[in-house]
Each structure stands twice: as C-alpha cells, then as structure tokens.
Amino acid sequence: MPVQTEPPKIEVGSRRGSAPASGTSSSTKVAVRDLNFFYGRVQALHNxxxxxxxxxxxxxxxxSGCGKSTFLRTLNRMNDVIPGTRVAGQVLIDDQDIYAPGADVVELRRRVGMxxxxxxxxxxxxxxxxxxxLRINRVTSSGSELxxxxxxxxxxxxxxxxxxxRLKTSALSLSGGQQQRLCIARALAIRPEVLLMDEPASALDPIATSKIEELIFDLKKQYTIVIVTHNMQQAARVSDTTAFFLLGKLIEVNATEKMFTAPNEKLTEDYITGRFG
Amino acid sequence: MNHSDRIRRMNSAVMTGLTALCTLLAVGALLIILSYIAWQGIGSLSFQFLTDSPRPVGEGGGIGNAILGSLVLLLLSSVIGLPLGICVGVYLSEVGRGRVGNVVRFIVDTLTGIPSIVTGVFVYAVLVLPMRHFSAFAGGVALALIMVPIVARTTEEMLKLVPHSLREGALALGAPQWRVTLGVVIPAAAPGIATGAMLAIARVSGETAPLLFTAFGSRFFPTSLNEPIASLTVQIYNYAISPYDEWHAQAWAATLVLMTLVLGINIMVRFLTRKKF
Structure with missing residues (x-):
C-alpha cells in the first residue's frame, strides 16, 4: 500500500491577492547570523x-519544543527577562546588531512589537x-492626537x-478573540516595523482565528510579520515564506507554496506529511 | 450499593460533619466573644463616654482622648510602615531575586515572628531614651515596625500572583522595568496589596505591649506628636487591671469601641478596593 508518496494537499494562498509577493521582496529587514541560544547549560538553538x-x-x-518560540523571542530580546539565558551570534535589524553592547533594548522593543x-x-x-x-514612549502629549x-x-x-x-470599559470584559485583537492593536499603536506573533490564534475558536488571519494579511502591507504557529494550514494560509525548525535547528526556509508542495529537505516533508511531530 | 461503597459514603458524611463541627466551634467562639463584649460594653456607651477625656473614679469621664490617640497612632504608623513595607515587597518580588532576595525574605520572616513587646523595648532603647520622654512618634514607629514585615510579605505574594505575561506584554511595548512595575504590575495587584495593608492596620490596632514603653498613655487629649499619647488598648489595659468596677465597665465599653473601629477599617478598605476592572 503506498503510504503518502505525495504530500497531502494543503490549500496555499487562498487568501492571497492576485499577485503573490512570495520570495520576491527586496530588502532584508532582519538578518540572523550563527545564532546560538542557551537556557543555562541547555542549548536551545543551534547556529x-x-x-x-x-x-x-x-x-x-x-x-513543540523545537525552539521556534525561543527564536522568535530573541528577535526583540524578550528572553533577556528570563534569568540564566545566554545568546551568541548576531541579530541584525536594518544592519544594526541588537545584541551589540550598548544597544537600546527599549528602543528595540518599540521597533519590534510582539x-x-x-x-x-x-x-x-x-x-x-x-x-x-504611546504614553510610555511619549509619542504624543496631546489628548486628541492620542x-x-x-x-x-x-x-x-x-x-x-x-x-x-465602550472604550472606557475594562479590557477584561472582552471575549478571548477580542482580547487578542486588542493586544494586536496595542502592539500596532506604537507603529512597530516588525511584528512578532507567537501562536496568536492558538487559544481562539475558528471564527476568531479567521479574523486574526485576515488581519495578518492586511497588516503585511505595512509591517514585516513573523508568526509562530502550530497549525500548518494556518502557516499555509497566511505566510509568504515558511521556516521549519526541529530540535533547535533551522532545517529549511522556503517559499510557503514550495514548502508545502515540494520541500527541499526530507525532514520537512516528513513533518508536513505527518510522519512525526 | 455494595459494602465498600457504603463505607465510602459513610466516611464522606463523617468527614463533612467533622469539618462543619470545627467551623461551628471556631465561629461560635468568635460570636460568643463578640456578643459578650457587646453585652458587657454597651451599657457604659454614651456620647459623653465617646468624647470626654478620663476623670477620677466616680465622676464618669470617657475615652475620647484614647479614640483620637489610637487614630493618630494608626495614621502615623501607616504613614511610616505602609510605604516601607510595600517597597520591600516590590523589591522582593520584582528586583531582588536570587541570594540577596532570599536573605531579605528570611529577615522579614524573622521580623514577623518577633514578639511585639520586643519591638516596644527596642523603640524604647533607640528613640525614647535618647529623646528622654515617651511620645506618640515613638509609638507610631513601634507599630510601623510591626507592620513592615506583614505588609512586605503580603505585597510580595500579591505581586507574584500577577501573571508574568502582563509584565512581558508591557516590556514588549518598550516599557522600562520601573514603569512596568509602577504602571502595570502594582495596579494589577492593588486590591491585594490594600488587603494586606488593611490586615496590618487591623493587626496593630489591637497591639498594647509595644505602646506601653513608647506612647505610654495619657489622660488628656493629644496636642503634639512629641508627647505621650493615649490609645484604646493601653487605656483598656490600665482600666482592666484597676480595682474599680466603674473602670472595668469602661474597659468593656472601650473594647467594644476598639472592635467597632477595626471592623470599620475593614469595611472601609473593602469598599475602597472594590474591583473596578
């Protein structure tokens, strides 16, 4: 019996406009070089x-546990707040190393929202x-502009x-999906250049999830978005490029369409066809 | 219903009954104390009793100066003790992790266990002796010293209950740590911190021993913080050990007033810290 000689068909780019931008983008926003990351003695990310x-x-x-969230959090130095962590290597945003001595973490997080x-x-x-x-960063002092x-x-x-x-009511009175969109609004308000999303829809129902996905599609016109997801259909729906992580290593980066139809690496194919993971 | 099932149900019924009995005993004892105090004290209560200052036996008199004195002492000790205790709690929860934090936490825990009379003697040695007289100020300091460890530990616990994700959310927006603590973490824990403060105030409002060598007591209305001051607890103590029936009756009435005062503080703080969000 031929067991999945072909990868299953995952619909790609269903939400995308007529002209997919995948792989054709011009300048590099974030460049990571030989990044290694340690939780104490345990190495979580390899080169x-x-x-x-x-x-x-x-x-x-x-x-789970492949290091994708850890890697995402190195991009705005969110791991700094976890005691005992260590980073080696370079993360360049607009050609500036965010781990260079004297780099301003606060300024970085203003530019890289999460x-x-x-x-x-x-x-x-x-x-x-x-x-x-806006208030924290003293973006504006005028009430009407705020x-x-x-x-x-x-x-x-x-x-x-x-x-x-009901702008004056508690944010906690909103539904789960609304709360997540509020968190996105909160991140967008300071107009970051890069938006990191760590499984933003994993706790939401399908309707709320589709709203978030539509939002991501709209936001990409203005922002560079990096999204971690467990859900491969979601990756296929919203992303232009996909990176596959396994055991702290980056296995493959490819145009999403290619990734889900004809990946270069055997490990990627095994994963997306459900042979492990 | 088989045998083991019957035993299980019986066990359950017995245990439920036992817990109910224990609750009844504890609450019952409390109710008896409260009603006995009310019964004994209510007879001597009058407007004059609440506003007048003490007089010699047989001439009536009241506890107005002691009520005012207690309020002054509580205010004084709150002004000194609450900010100090809250700051220590913030340090323990937000800043001092690791060895220093553990040492501080151990010291604070030890302070909680120090008998209050020792605190009184300590303040007597470091404040009353050099100043050469008893004072409201010394009494306030003694009570504040008792408050600090209580407030510090409850504040720490309350701050630790604030989800880590809130701190990360604020940090990710480019907020420096002090603004995260001040603007997000402390407000989120405010009702809990206020409850801890209330508990501390309620606790010291019943203290007698630390006031004996510091505030000392007085038979007149206070005019300055630099002189001995009356307090309900010391007044109750003095009247209760006196040989006069009239003063015994006044001690009961003063006890009732003290209890009402503590209850009032509790209700007030509950009211002020109603959950707004």
Missing part, C-alpha cells in the same frame, strides 16, 4: 542563520490598553466597530 525580507509574512513551524500566545491585556480600560505604549492614534490602531486591528462605544 541559526536566516534572513527575513521586509513586508512579508514569515511563518515558523515545527513540533503579540503573545495567550492574550495579555492589562487590567485597565480598552482605551488605556491601546494608549499604554485618541486618534488609539482609534487608528483599533481600526487596524479590526476591533474598532466592536468597542468604539
């Missing part, structure tokens, strides 16, 4: 090198959640119509 072009969506896939797996709105009002980053930026961010996150009449 990762990858280039992420500007204004595309790149998906990281791989089984949305987490579990939505984490602050126990404040909806408005104050979105305004938080309100404008909040409205814009909520619109970008496709949440404005649902919350415009």
């Amino acid at each position: 990762i090198s990858i280039e992420i072009p500007e204004r595309i969506v790149m998906a990281f896939i791989g089984p 949305v987490f797996q579990k939505s984490n709105p602050f126990p404040k009002s909806i408005f104050d959640n979105v305004a938080y980053g 309100a404008g930026r909040v409205e814009e961010a909520l619109k970008d996150a496709a949440l404005w119509n649902e919350v415009k009449d």
Whole structure:
C-alpha cells in the first residue's frame, strides 16, 4: 500500500491577492547570523542563520519544543527577562546588531512589537490598553492626537466597530478573540516595523482565528510579520515564506507554496506529511 | 450499593460533619466573644463616654482622648510602615531575586515572628531614651515596625500572583522595568496589596505591649506628636487591671469601641478596593 508518496494537499494562498509577493521582496529587514541560544547549560538553538525580507509574512513551524518560540523571542530580546539565558551570534535589524553592547533594548522593543500566545491585556480600560505604549514612549502629549492614534490602531486591528462605544470599559470584559485583537492593536499603536506573533490564534475558536488571519494579511502591507504557529494550514494560509525548525535547528526556509508542495529537505516533508511531530 | 461503597459514603458524611463541627466551634467562639463584649460594653456607651477625656473614679469621664490617640497612632504608623513595607515587597518580588532576595525574605520572616513587646523595648532603647520622654512618634514607629514585615510579605505574594505575561506584554511595548512595575504590575495587584495593608492596620490596632514603653498613655487629649499619647488598648489595659468596677465597665465599653473601629477599617478598605476592572 503506498503510504503518502505525495504530500497531502494543503490549500496555499487562498487568501492571497492576485499577485503573490512570495520570495520576491527586496530588502532584508532582519538578518540572523550563527545564532546560538542557551537556557543555562541547555542549548536551545543551534547556529541559526536566516534572513527575513521586509513586508512579508514569515511563518515558523515545527513540533513543540523545537525552539521556534525561543527564536522568535530573541528577535526583540524578550528572553533577556528570563534569568540564566545566554545568546551568541548576531541579530541584525536594518544592519544594526541588537545584541551589540550598548544597544537600546527599549528602543528595540518599540521597533519590534510582539503579540503573545495567550492574550495579555492589562487590567485597565480598552482605551488605556491601546494608549499604554504611546504614553510610555511619549509619542504624543496631546489628548486628541492620542485618541486618534488609539482609534487608528483599533481600526487596524479590526476591533474598532466592536468597542468604539465602550472604550472606557475594562479590557477584561472582552471575549478571548477580542482580547487578542486588542493586544494586536496595542502592539500596532506604537507603529512597530516588525511584528512578532507567537501562536496568536492558538487559544481562539475558528471564527476568531479567521479574523486574526485576515488581519495578518492586511497588516503585511505595512509591517514585516513573523508568526509562530502550530497549525500548518494556518502557516499555509497566511505566510509568504515558511521556516521549519526541529530540535533547535533551522532545517529549511522556503517559499510557503514550495514548502508545502515540494520541500527541499526530507525532514520537512516528513513533518508536513505527518510522519512525526 | 455494595459494602465498600457504603463505607465510602459513610466516611464522606463523617468527614463533612467533622469539618462543619470545627467551623461551628471556631465561629461560635468568635460570636460568643463578640456578643459578650457587646453585652458587657454597651451599657457604659454614651456620647459623653465617646468624647470626654478620663476623670477620677466616680465622676464618669470617657475615652475620647484614647479614640483620637489610637487614630493618630494608626495614621502615623501607616504613614511610616505602609510605604516601607510595600517597597520591600516590590523589591522582593520584582528586583531582588536570587541570594540577596532570599536573605531579605528570611529577615522579614524573622521580623514577623518577633514578639511585639520586643519591638516596644527596642523603640524604647533607640528613640525614647535618647529623646528622654515617651511620645506618640515613638509609638507610631513601634507599630510601623510591626507592620513592615506583614505588609512586605503580603505585597510580595500579591505581586507574584500577577501573571508574568502582563509584565512581558508591557516590556514588549518598550516599557522600562520601573514603569512596568509602577504602571502595570502594582495596579494589577492593588486590591491585594490594600488587603494586606488593611490586615496590618487591623493587626496593630489591637497591639498594647509595644505602646506601653513608647506612647505610654495619657489622660488628656493629644496636642503634639512629641508627647505621650493615649490609645484604646493601653487605656483598656490600665482600666482592666484597676480595682474599680466603674473602670472595668469602661474597659468593656472601650473594647467594644476598639472592635467597632477595626471592623470599620475593614469595611472601609473593602469598599475602597472594590474591583473596578
């Protein structure tokens, strides 16, 4: 019996416009060179090198514990807050090494926004959640401009119509999907250049998930987006490029379409056809 | 129903009954104490008793100066002890991880266990002796010293309950750590911190021993923080050990007032810290 001699058909690019931008992007936004990462003595990432072009969506896939989230978090130095971690190698954003001595972490995180797996709105009002980053970074001192930026961010996150009449109510009164979009709005408000998303839809139902996916598709016009996902269909739907991680190593980076139809590496094929992981 | 099933049900019924009995005993004892105090104390309560200062036996008099004195002492000790305790708690939870934090935590725990009379003697030695007189100030410091470890540990516990994801969310927006702590973590834990503060205030409002050698007591209304001051607890103590029935009755009434005061503090803080979000 021929067991899956062909990879299963995963619909690719169903949400994409007529002209797919995959692989044709011009300049490199993020360049990682020989990155190694350690939790104490345990090495979680091995010699990762990858280039992420500007204004595309790149998906990281791989089984649990393969290091994709860890790698994502090295891109805005979010791992710095975990005691006992160590980074070796270079992460260049616009040709500047973010791990260079004297690099400004606060400035970095302003430029590289992040949305987490579990939505984490602050126990404040909806408005104050979105305004938080603007206030912290002293983006504006005028109240009307602040309100404008909040409205814009909520619109970008496709949440404005649902919350415009209750901006002063608690963010915790929103549904799970709305909370996650609020977190996206919060990240967008300070207009980052890169948006990191760590399984942003893993805790959401299919309807909320599809809203987030549509959003990602819209956002790529302005932002460089890196998304970690467990869900290969999701990677296929939203991303232009896909990177496959296994046991802390980067196995393959390829155009998403190619990745899910004819990957270069045997390991990738085994994974996406469900032979392990 | 087979045999083992019957035994299990019987066990369950016996255990449920036992816990209910224990609860009843504990709550019952408390109710008896409260109602006995109310019964004994209510007879001597009057407007004059609550506002007048003490008089010689047989001439009535009241505890107005002691009520005011207790409030002054509580205010003084809160002003000194709460900020200090909260700061220590923030340090333990947010800053001092590792060895230094553990040493501080151990010291704080030891302080919690120090008998309050020792605190009184300590303040007597370092404040009262050099100043050469008892004072409200010394009393406030003694009570504050008792509050600090309680407030510190409850604050620490409450801050640790704030999900790590909230801190990461704020950090990812480019907030420096101090702003994360001040603007996100502490507000999220505020009701809990306030509860800890309330517990500490309620705890010291019943303290007598540390006031004996510091605030000392007085038969007049306070005019300055630099002189001995009356307090309900010391007044109760002095009246209760006196040989006069009239003063015994006044001690009961003062006890009732003290209890009501503590209850009032509890209700007030509950009201102020209602969950807004």
